[in-house]
Amino acid sequence: MYTFICEDSPNGILSGIYDAWDFKVKENKKYSARSTSADSSSSAPKSTCTHDDIHILCHEPDNYQLFCEYIHVLTSSDKASKVARTIQRRLGSEFYDTILNAILSIVPEKKNNLDKADAIYHTLVLGLNTSAGARAICDLANPYVHRLFILSRATANEAHHLLGFLRFSELENGVLFSTIHPKNNALPILAEHFTDRLPQENFMIYDENRQLAAVHAAGKNFMLVDASGIDQELLKHTSDRETKYQKLWQTFFDHIAIQARINPGLQAQNIPKRFWNDTPELGKK
Secondary structure (H helix, E strand, O other), rough: OOOEEEEOHHHHHHHHHHHHHHHHHHHHHHHHHHHOOOOOOOOOOOOOOHHHHHHHOOOOOOOOOOEEEEEEEEOOHEEEEEEEHHHHHHHHHHHHHHHHHHEEEEEOOOOOOOHHHHHHHHHHHHHHOOOHHHHHHHHHOOHHHHHHHHHHHHHHHOOOOOOOOOOOOOEEEOOOEEOOOOOOOOOHHHHHHHHOOOOOOEEEEEEOOEEEEEEEOOOOOOEEEEEEOOOOOOHHOHHHHHHHHHHHHHHHHHHHOOHOOHHHHHHHOOOOHHHHHHOOOOOOO
């Protein structure tokens, strides 16, 4: 049994998949070389290492198992890129998006739950090593695929909510700024969407939970940067135009509803309360 321990990030998990697959191939090549030098009539097994012997974790295990070799993975953007290109070329962009959403998920690990890195690895094995191909992602009876589906759906659902609830404010320097507090790491999905939607705008989306920001300069692609040292006071200074529009929007929001028909329960269903603080119209409620 071999367990690869990788970083919990897109590049980290994809690097772990690369190293695990490469390790399996090299182990079998070593065995083949030994087999050819031995008596060819011996009935030895074809390989000493299968994908079932390999597992990947994106955290240190709570308990180390006996007779299991633990291998720490060094994150490599080159290895991650090779895995990403292979998935897109052989299994398609939809399969890759599902994998990426699962990687970005932050779901509390419960006892007996499969690790997300392991679920991703064995789903890829099913897609690349069997006739199922891209259809492997639909085999929800498989525990690895089912776990992957749950994780991917959690990220995709939250990103979908945020695309509707995210509010930009114009700062004094003209930059559009927004703060979010997602459970899952939906920031890369949001940044890609708004880069396509607002290509000629300077904007910044700040994930306060992870101290991470997506920064976009007009006409360029976005960058994910460490925002742990961000000046919170500077972000409170909105432009005069923004202040006027927010007051106008707040007045409209307060008067558009018929008071006798206000339904707080329905409102909380349509816009979950955990998103309220990041919207100007509901932040003070």
